[in-house]
Amino acid sequence: MKNGLPDAIDVVEAKTSKIDAVDFENLVFGNVFTDHMMICDYVNGEWQNPVIKPYGPIELEPSAKVFHYGQAIFEGMKAFKDDQDQVWLFRPEDNFNRFNKSSVRLAIPEFPKEFFFEGLETLLNLDRDWIKKGFGNSLYIRPFVIATESGVSASPSKSYKFMIICSPAKAYYSGEVRVVFAEKFSRAADGGVGYAKAAGNYGAQFYPTNLAKEEGYQQIVWTDANTHEYLEEAGTMNIFFRVGDKLLTAPTSDRILDGVTRKSVITLAEEHGIPVEVRRVKVQEIVEAAEKGELKEIFGAGTAATINPVKGFGHQGKKFELPELEDSYATFFKKELMNIQYNKSEDKYGWRYLVKN
Known part of the structure; x- marks a missing residue:
């Protein structure tokens, strides 16, 4: 060497x-x-x-x-x-x-x-x-x-x-995905290893996720460990909420993974004039938006799934279904990302890396 x-x-x-x-x-x-x-x-x-x-x-x-x-x-x-x-x-x-x-x-x-x-x-x-x-x-x-x-x-x-x-x-998830907002279990706590890709982070998710599956949900949207009032991550993905035309997602911290796809979505949103707020997102805020018909989309972002739309969510025994949209943000971001990944569009961000043969 x-x-x-x-x-x-x-x-x-x-x-x-x-x-x-x-x-x-x-x-x-x-x-x-x-x-x-x-x-x-x-x-x-x-x-x-x-x-x-x-x-x-x-x-x-x-x-x-x-x-x-x-x-x-x-x-x-x-x-x-x-x-x-x-x-x-x-x-x-x-x-x-x-x-x-x-x-x-x-x-x-x-x-x-x-x-x-x-x-x-x-x-x-x-x-x-x-x-x-x-x-x-x-x-x-x-x-x-x-x-x-x-x-x-x-x-x-x-x-x-x-x-x-x-x-x-091929595609990571198949079929429709519905999530439940966590009320008891936590993925990570302040000062812990939530921001790291530590193997134990994922092993600890399996039991509560199994409980969610018994209730008919495919994934859990994790909430903060202290109060369970704020929405943070979804299963193995970062999570986005569309309220009206505005996109909301939690900030990274020592609890939340700094996702590569998440960062890319935020950049694309800003580039295309889609308002995006990176801030703490309250459970009650999303529940009320759903009740008023203002919650248009929820989708996860991660390497395995790229962008994964969520069809509905549950909280405190109530179930909410999301509307079917012809021009969803999830579809737009997935197409934009895949066009860059598969070298079908200009990469103005320098994200592509050529593997030399």
Whole structure:
């Protein structure tokens, strides 16, 4: 290694590809993985040279600290292929910076930028055929890091494993989505790890989400932990509310994830003259807007789903349905974002990142 750069990324190619056995028209999100993965170990105080090898199991000690103290963080990204077979990433530096921000919060050593991008591009070129053309088709990219030191003392690990795995994807959610506003459970609290992509944030959501599903809802809109008076996030997405022609969304904080898609929607709204207010949004404000017929839309924004419209919501036993709109903000933002992601429109913001072949 010289000046923090890998001398060379070791590549071990798969002897055969699984791609011919995959039904790309009927993918279940996150269930199928490409032929290769990237691995990089942290030992003796530094990150080693990255290795790309065939996708497969890894071996860990039962006492590895990730199992006992939850030192694990991840990111979610996507690669898109345009009509000329060029492969693009969308705002990957934002994902990389957030990855290291999450690492710092979990006392994990920051990952080198050069390793991240050189390894990712090598991996994407190796599995390039898994990225299919056409709107809605993409390759979901999951970088993550786990604590691997053996030992059950309650202290940060001295060794870690960084990995990237990739999964071909179509639409994340299918069918209609309805949400319930949280009244008891919380996703995150002040001073906690809500702003980080910590694995435990998501594991803790599963139980209350299961309860919501029993009531006929697909997701929960989380409220603040102190009073449950303010709306913050929805499941794995940031959340937007359209009241009249105005767009409302909560500000980022140490409880709310600084979503890449969220930031992009806000920029697009401002660019196209759509009034947007980034402020705390009260539950009662949205309930009253729905009762008066002023609540036009709710939609989630995130990497996996891009933009996901919400058909209705529940609060304190009451159910509210949202109107069907021909020209919805959700449809507009999704089209604008996808046109940029798939290289079908000008990228005046510098969001696209070309993966060089």
